Amino acid sequence: MGEFGFRPYAPHLSRLTATRGLVVATAMIWTLLALPVPTSLRGSAALLVAALVALGVALAEATDWRVWRRPSMLDERENQVRDRSFRTAFRGIGAGVLLLVVTVVADSLLLPHKAGSSAPPLLYFTRGPRYLVAFVLLLTLLPTMTYAWLQEDPPDDHNGRRPDHLRSSARRIAGPLLAGLAVLGIWIGAIFALPPRTLAVDQSPSASITVGGARCASLDVSRELGDGLGAAVNLDADVCWNGREAWDAQEGTSLLKYFTAQDPDRTTCSLTIDASDFEEVTGQSCTEEGSPDGTIRLVATARVSSGLGSWLDRSLRATVTVSAKGKVLRLG
Amino acid sequence: MVFPGRGRILSSIPLLALVLGLAALALTTAVLSGINQPALSSGDLTLWYFVFAVGTVFVVRRVSSRPGPWLSRRLVRRTVVAVAGLSCLVLLITPPDLLGGTVALLLIVLALCNVLLGRATSQITVSLPRRLDERQGSLRDRAFRSAYWIVAGSAGVLVVVSYLATDGSRAWLGAAVEGGPVVAFIALLICLPAMLIAWLEPDRATPAPPATRASLFAGRLAMTMVVVSLLAPVVGAATVLTVPSQVGPAGQYLTPMGSECAHFQRVTIISGWFGTYSVRGANVCWNDHHVRVVDFQGQRISCDTTANLVTVSTAACGARLDSKGTLRVTYAAMVRPAVLSFLSRKLDITFAVDRRGRLRS
Numbered sequence: 001m002g003e004f005g006f007r008p009y010a011p012h013l014s015r016l017t018a019t020r021g022l023v024v025a026t027a028m029i030w031t032l033l034a035l036p037v038p039t040s041l042r043g044s045a046a047l048l049v050a051a052l053v054a055l056g057v058a059l060a061e062a063t064d065w066r067v068w069r070r071p072s073m074l075d076e077r078e079n080q081v082r083d084r085s086f087r088t089a090f091r092g093i094g095a096g097v098l099l100l101v102v103t104v105v106a107d108s109l110l111l112p113h114k115a116g117s118s119a120p121p122l123l124y125f126t127r128g129p130r131y132l133v134a135f136v137l138l139l140t141l142l143p144t145m146t147y148a149w150l151q152e153d154p155p156d157d158h159n160g161r162r163p164d165h166l167r168s169s170a171r172r173i174a175g176p177l178l179a180g181l182a183v184l185g186i187w188i189g190a191i192f193a194l195p196p197r198t199l200a201v202d203q204s205p206s207a208s209i210t211v212g213g214a215r216c217a218s219l220d221v222s223r224e225l226g227d228g229l230g231a232a233v234n235l236d237a238d239v240c241w242n243g244r245e246a247w248d249a250q251e252g253t254s255l256l257k258y259f260t261a262q263d264p265d266r267t268t269c270s271l272t273i274d275a276s277d278f279e280e281v282t283g284q285s286c287t288e289e290g291s292p293d294g295t296i297r298l299v300a301t302a303r304v305s306s307g308l309g310s311w312l313d314r315s316l317r318a319t320v321t322v323s324a325k326g327k328v329l330r331l332g
Numbered sequence: 333m334v335f336p337g338r339g340r341i342l343s344s345i346p347l348l349a350l351v352l353g354l355a356a357l358a359l360t361t362a363v364l365s366g367i368n369q370p371a372l373s374s375g376d377l378t379l380w381y382f383v384f385a386v387g388t389v390f391v392v393r394r395v396s397s398r399p400g401p402w403l404s405r406r407l408v409r410r411t412v413v414a415v416a417g418l419s420c421l422v423l424l425i426t427p428p429d430l431l432g433g434t435v436a437l438l439l440i441v442l443a444l445c446n447v448l449l450g451r452a453t454s455q456i457t458v459s460l461p462r463r464l465d466e467r468q469g470s471l472r473d474r475a476f477r478s479a480y481w482i483v484a485g486s487a488g489v490l491v492v493v494s495y496l497a498t499d500g501s502r503a504w505l506g507a508a509v510e511g512g513p514v515v516a517f518i519a520l521l522i523c524l525p526a527m528l529i530a531w532l533e534p535d536r537a538t539p540a541p542p543a544t545r546a547s548l549f550a551g552r553l554a555m556t557m558v559v560v561s562l563l564a565p566v567v568g569a570a571t572v573l574t575v576p577s578q579v580g581p582a583g584q585y586l587t588p589m590g591s592e593c594a595h596f597q598r599v600t601i602i603s604g605w606f607g608t609y610s611v612r613g614a615n616v617c618w619n620d621h622h623v624r625v626v627d628f629q630g631q632r633i634s635c636d637t638t639a640n641l642v643t644v645s646t647a648a649c650g651a652r653l654d655s656k657g658t659l660r661v662t663y664a665a666m667v668r669p670a671v672l673s674f675l676s677r678k679l680d681i682t683f684a685v686d687r688r689g690r691l692r693s
Contacts, residue, residue, distance in 0.1 A: 080470070080473070082477070083470070083473030083474055083476065083477045084473050086473070086476050086477035086480045087472070087473050087476035087477070089480055090476045090479055090480045090483070090521075090525070093480075093483065093484070093521060094521045094522070097517070097518055097521060129495075132491060132492070132495050135488075135491060136488050136491070136492060139484040139487065139488045140484075140488075143480065229496075
């Protein structure tokens, strides 16, 4: 208290403002991560996730981890605020889902030319880890965010300090910092230490067609980093063979070429990159080479870097090799 | 159980304004769309049904509701909760191709359960805080806390595990986002807090609410809107069985592949809220002496169907040469509406191509 019977500066108000500032910052960063625009974050998504985790820990510290405590560890008022924050958070999920549904319906009505696409354009989190991570972070952070917004700051003691003043400022800063760095370290380790996974292989001979004495087939392979949480290189190849040699479908004036021209997603040796939000993907190339025995080899390559600088990068490669007799020698 | 005090007369003006506003909006859209196109599309009708259903929910929630003697019983309430939970479980675990028209039936069951749960809990999960006493407010917030853990925990674990586990589980997630599991998720977001309260509350006797003119009007309006909401899909499904199909002329629609091969196709349409737009085609080659259907990726005859709230299943699909060497492509399919899926109608499409690549009727 000041000497005239009032306190000229109210620390609890500034703390409340600071906590709500953290909530706003968390919401803004989450929106950046979850928005479908831009389509690629070029490696900066890892930083956004680390920042969100750090802010989540900071908010949890600011709320004394009350959202995660058992009801018996809280007093009646704290329990009331906690339950109210869960109610708000529950409706927050509902509002998010409703917004998603309305957006999808509006998109399908306003843009009928997209009707032939395979999936509604805003149901994104099956298309990459960015939206999956955003969804999980939303579920995890929302109760703490609402609690931090709704809570009334505890009263100061006579020295202008909070009753839990034993909790040092160092811990309040170090905890979030360490959490953010740990997330970043685990992410980079998973992306750049784990071997790439091969999936989405299509080599069914039954899908081949006969064109002018030769047979042709589509072969698709995908290689992805971090067990699905990193970038992926997809190689879609259409290959023909006649027993003496194998060649790509683009060289033949064939029925297959006609049909592949109808489907822009299925051209010979095409390279597509998925989920380049958590890494930067550069140097994409798609090459093919034939050998004297008639074997053809198609290779798609790309360089993947962390987005934190050029000091951490690795090569990602997908290969299709087919013999002159149509035997798939390598797919991966 | 003490219920929110809604003894005061409900103003019928907001209800009337809501209903009239919806009707005016629907009429305006119908008139405006009629300028540019002959009728409302299936998407428009679905959107307006959605808007009407949301309006119905708002109207029903404004009606003063008390459980009454039946829904005051714990056993009855728990039965309703079990039915709603079972419906969500079926939506979650049943593959989309097996669900078929069951989705619409389950949605109707869930809608009814939601109405019953609202009455059983006196709408305390959707009431304004000032209309609840302290005990009800506390009960409501605790139910939301439990519901959050259940929904967030199950959805979070399910999404992460299915994305990371295997290719198959990731494919399941892709289908789930567009199928029954996402419907179950939305249903739980709407119903789960009321389900928890209805399950936990003990038996209590409740007096009948006082009837006023306004409350009677609101009740009748809500009942009418609920009946319309439930009957509209049934009427829409019935039109699939009665509306005549429009069959377009057969044609060589794509650029010929060289001088001796082309893609031929024919279109058939059943228009309406429930309907289908089907294109049946065949890749055909000829040389003056012979005509034949050629393979493309194991498919001799291509099918492209846009189905709106109906399932189209192939009954017969093939091509044969007649005695004159003309190729006759025949296709037959069964069309079943999503509601009343035990009923069906047959669609037949045929066209013929001779040895010179000319279309024959």
